[in-house]
Amino acid sequence: MEEDYAQMEKNYVMRTWAAQRNVKVLPIKDAEGAYFTDINDKKYMDFSSQLIAANYGHKNQKVNQAIIDQLNTYSYIAPGLGAPIRAKLAKKLTEIAPGNYRKTFFSTGGAEANEGGVKAAKYYTNAFKVISRYTSYHGALGISISLTGDPRRYTKNEPGYPGVLHAVDPYCYRCPFKMTYPECNLLCAEAIRDQILMEGKDTVAALVLEPIVGSNGVIVPPPGYYERIREICDEFDVVWIDDEVMAGFGRFGKMFAIEHWDASPDIITMAKGLTGTYVPLGATLMSDKISDFFEDNIYVHGATYAGHPLACAAGLASIKLYEEEKLIENAQKLEPVFEKRLNEIKEDHKSVGDVRGKGCFWGVELIKDSKTHEPASTRDEKFAPGPTIPGRVQQECFKNGIFFVQMISTLLLAPPIIVSKEEVLKGLDVVDEALKISDKECK
Numbered sequence: 001m002e003e004d005y006a007q008m009e010k011n012y013v014m015r016t017w018a019a020q021r022n023v024k025v026l027p028i029k030d031a032e033g034a035y036f037t038d039i040n041d042k043k044y045m046d047f048s049s050q051l052i053a054a055n056y057g058h059k060n061q062k063v064n065q066a067i068i069d070q071l072n073t074y075s076y077i078a079p080g081l082g083a084p085i086r087a088k089l090a091k092k093l094t095e096i097a098p099g100n101y102r103k104t105f106f107s108t109g110g111a112e113a114n115e116g117g118v119k120a121a122k123y124y125t126n127a128f129k130v131i132s133r134y135t136s137y138h139g140a141l142g143i144s145i146s147l148t149g150d151p152r153r154y155t156k157n158e159p160g161y162p163g164v165l166h167a168v169d170p171y172c173y174r175c176p177f178k179m180t181y182p183e184c185n186l187l188c189a190e191a192i193r194d195q196i197l198m199e200g201k202d203t204v205a206a207l208v209l210e211p212i213v214g215s216n217g218v219i220v221p222p223p224g225y226y227e228r229i230r231e232i233c234d235e236f237d238v239v240w241i242d243d244e245v246m247a248g249f250g251r252f253g254k255m256f257a258i259e260h261w262d263a264s265p266d267i268i269t270m271a272k273g274l275t276g277t278y279v280p281l282g283a284t285l286m287s288d289k290i291s292d293f294f295e296d297n298i299y300v301h302g303a304t305y306a307g308h309p310l311a312c313a314a315g316l317a318s319i320k321l322y323e324e325e326k327l328i329e330n331a332q333k334l335e336p337v338f339e340k341r342l343n344e345i346k347e348d349h350k351s352v353g354d355v356r357g358k359g360c361f362w363g364v365e366l367i368k369d370s371k372t373h374e375p376a377s378t379r380d381e382k383f384a385p386g387p388t389i390p391g392r393v394q395q396e397c398f399k400n401g402i403f404f405v406q407m408i409s410t411l412l413l414a415p416p417i418i419v420s421k422e423e424v425l426k427g428l429d430v431v432d433e434a435l436k437i438s439d440k441e442c443k
């Protein structure tokens with residue numbers, strides 16, 4: 001008799017971000033390309049690349065083979081010894097990054113990549129304060145959960161790391177200053193400058209910013225925002241850490257989302273799409289300036305798995321795939337498909353307040369009052385029992401074979417960037433239908 005894996009997982013696996021009793025487990029038995037199949041043989045289209053991470057889909061044979069080849073050479077060599085595959089990947093990152101970068105600290109995920117970046121910034125500046133934004137997620141570890149702006153920080157994870165401060169967001173749909181771009185003159189960036197001055201300009205080590213906010217609602221800053229952030233960081237010698245963990249590797253139609261602006265960060269952190277999730281890997285890529293500093297200053301940081309060869313093999317093979325199979329170009333081609341269809345959907349549904357995104361990652365923000373734009377769900381409901389309105393829309397889509405994740409008031413639509421126009425439209429038709437649920441709750 002088949003084991004009851006759902007019950008087994010429920011009994012023995014500690015589920016993330018949840019009280020365990022009411023967790024429902026659906027074991028998945030297979031995944032290929034943009035699809036996965038559950039234990040009951042039901043097939044789903046993966047419309048958010050799992051956690052916006054399996055960027056080129058599941059079971060890619062080229063990446064699998066690269067991992068197997070490395071496994072047959074050796075699976076592990078200590079970070080203190082050299083590993084050709086690690087050297088090759090580190091060099092490759094300097095070739096694909098938008099600016100002058102040299103050294104990479106490798107780790108095993110996004111949170112660690114950010115922690116490695118904050119440490120580098122602190123040593124480099126000899127300052128300790130770090131500013132991130134309220135509408136953000138940067139990971140679940142000591143520093144990174146403190147950097148996080150959303151309820152995952154202040155629900156049980158405080159007090160946090162000393163010196164972390166939060167700034168307002170470039171969230172035009174809900175502008176913190178109730179202004180409109182471009183008349184606002186990028187007040188949200190100027191507010192960060194003021195914050196640095198108020199805190200004492202010599203005490204601020206770094207700004208940690210998602211280039212386009214991911215899980216907190218696909219918030220795309222307006223033109224000129226990061227050019228101004230660059231000027232502010234230069235003015236006060238603050239290190240700008242660009243958290244590309246979710247945004248990088250084609251997601252927004254560029255290798256790195258920051259390429260949508262004309263500004264180079266000092267440190268780029270990445271994970272997820274770097275290996276398409278095939279093996280866990282985080283990377284903290286440092287500019288020439290920061291790399292030079294550590295020639296004679298100790299980088300007081302490390303980990304057993306820093307630069308794990310299997311992960312580096314997956315990383316190198318993934319980048320090759322993005323380049324050779326023109327996956328970034330495919331994400332670009334899908335942008336007008338999403339944009340057009342989602343705007344039609346917005347017209348047809350009063351509960352859709354805003355649709356926004358780039359490339360192959362789009363947010364659909366739901367509201368429950370079409371006049372006041374009151375969000376369909378709030379931060380306070382993040383850990384409340386029972387599904388929220390966006391949660392119910394998501395569940396309806398899942399029932400109909402389309403899987404994606406949602407957060408607070410926004411549906412996060414981000415299929416693997418290998419999908420076709422037809423597949424995007426098919427997924428969006430299912431979303432369209434399910435939005436009747438949120439329409440019923442909208443005044």
Ligand SMILES: Cc1ncc(COP(=O)(O)O)c(C=O)c1O
Binds near residue numbers: 214243
């Ligand atoms: C922008 C961003 N940074 C950091 C992280 C943390 O990455 P990880 O879960 O690999 O630690 C995430 C995870 O979703 C993320 O979206």
